[in-house]
Amino acid sequence: MDLMEVMKARRSVRKYRPDPIPEDIFKAIISAARVAPSATNAQPWKFIIVTDEELKLKLINACNGQKFIAEAPVIIVGCGLPDEAYATVGGYMNSFAMDVTIAMDHLILAAAAYGLGTCWIAAFKEDKVRELLGIPDDVRVVALTPIGYPNDQPSKESRKDLAELICYDKFE
Numbered sequence: 001m002d003l004m005e006v007m008k009a010r011r012s013v014r015k016y017r018p019d020p021i022p023e024d025i026f027k028a029i030i031s032a033a034r035v036a037p038s039a040t041n042a043q044p045w046k047f048i049i050v051t052d053e054e055l056k057l058k059l060i061n062a063c064n065g066q067k068f069i070a071e072a073p074v075i076i077v078g079c080g081l082p083d084e085a086y087a088t089v090g091g092y093m094n095s096f097a098m099d100v101t102i103a104m105d106h107l108i109l110a111a112a113a114y115g116l117g118t119c120w121i122a123a124f125k126e127d128k129v130r131e132l133l134g135i136p137d138d139v140r141v142v143a144l145t146p147i148g149y150p151n152d153q154p155s156k157e158s159r160k161d162l163a164e165l166i167c168y169d170k171f172e
Contacts, residue, residue: 006113011157013117016072016148025114026074029147032110033078036103039086039095045103048077048133055132062128063121063144072117072146077133078104080140100142108145117150 021029033047050056056070063069080096087094108118121144129141 003109006109010109010112011117011154012119013146013148013150013154014068014119015151016068016117016146017151018071018073019149020073021116021148025116029107029110029114029116033103033107036099036106038099038102042084042086042095042099043103044081044083044085044096045100046079046081046139047103047107048079048135050075050077050133058132059129059144062132063124066121066123068119069121069144069146071151072148074147075144076104076107076147077129077144078107078142079135080142081138082140083138096140097142104143104145111147115149116147117154118145118147120145 030047030049033045034043036043038044050059051074053070056072056075059075060067060070069075078100080100082094082096085094085096085099104120108120111118124141124144126141129135129144130137130139135141
């Protein structure tokens with residue numbers, strides 16, 4: 001599948017089979033995150049690979065009761081390292097959140113290319129995730145995603161018409 005096909009076919013998956021992910025495929029998926037661009041090529045991220053069943057169950061509460069995350073064989077936690085990121089973006093913020101987001105998107109698209117499902121999790125209690133995973137205070141949790149083989153085929157999501165999303169030369 002080429003990249004455009006992967007992007008069009010990818011869906012958020014909320015039902016997973018317990019099948020393990022072959023190590024070579026998992027490494028390829030993680031490697032996709034490693035090659036993501038970042039401001040000044042700082043790569044201000046660290047990924048926590050959660051496979052422990054008890055820990056996955058505890059993450060359900062930290063993720064506002066989203067039980068499906070523990071069905072997947074792996075949960076990936078994308079963490080940002082603000083002290084290693086580009087200091088200012090647009091004059092108002094550090095680049096770590098955008099950098100981790102780009103890396104997570106690379107990982108999610110790579111997973112889809114291998115027939116695996118993911119679901120971007122941004123609804124979580126950072127303090128609880130931090131406590132469960134021993135994340136230090138100077139590291140920020142940006143997003144999580146379960147990753148595994150889909151147990152069903154999610155329905156196609158509707159998308160706005162392109163004309164609704166773009167404008168030329170000025171905001172309209």
